[in-house]
Amino acid sequence: MTITELKQVYENRLPLFKRVIENSIEAIELFLDEHKILHLGVSGRIKTFESFFEKVERKKYSEPFEQNEDFCGIRIIVFYPKDIEAIQEIIDTEFDLQDSFDKIDDLEINEFGYRSKHSIVKIKTNGWHHPTIEN
Secondary structure, three states, X not given: OOHHHHHHHHHHHHHHHHXXXXXXXXXXXXXXXXXXXXXXXXXXXXXXXXXXXXXXXXXXXXXXXXHOOOOEEEEEEEOOOHHHHHHHHHHHHHOEEEEEXXXXXXXXXXXXXXXXXXXXEEOOOOOOOOXXXXX
C-alpha cells in the first residue's frame, strides 16, 4: 500500500475513530461516576497520520490497519493512586482487555515519574453491559 493509499484509508476511518473516542469517554465517565471514583478528567486522542505512518515504517507492518493497536487513546487522570486499580477492574470488566502494563516499571531507580497504567483494549463485540442502561 502506498503512502497515498494509506492516508486515504486513514482519512476514511477518521469519523469512526472520533465516534470511538466520544463514546468511550462518555462510557468511562459513567463507569467512574457509578463507582464513585473522583477524577480530574477523561480525555482522548486519535493517532495522527504522521505518527501512524512512522510506526508502520518502523515496525514494518504488512497489514497496518489490523496490526496497529493505538489509533484511539483515552487518558483518565485521578487524584489517588488507589483508584488506578479500581479503574483497571472496570476496564477488565467493561472492555476486551488485550494487554496491560505499568509504565512506572520503565523508570530507573533514580527517576521520578507519574503512575501510569496502560491497557490495550477492544470494545466488546456484544457491547457494554451496564446495569443502569436498559436495552
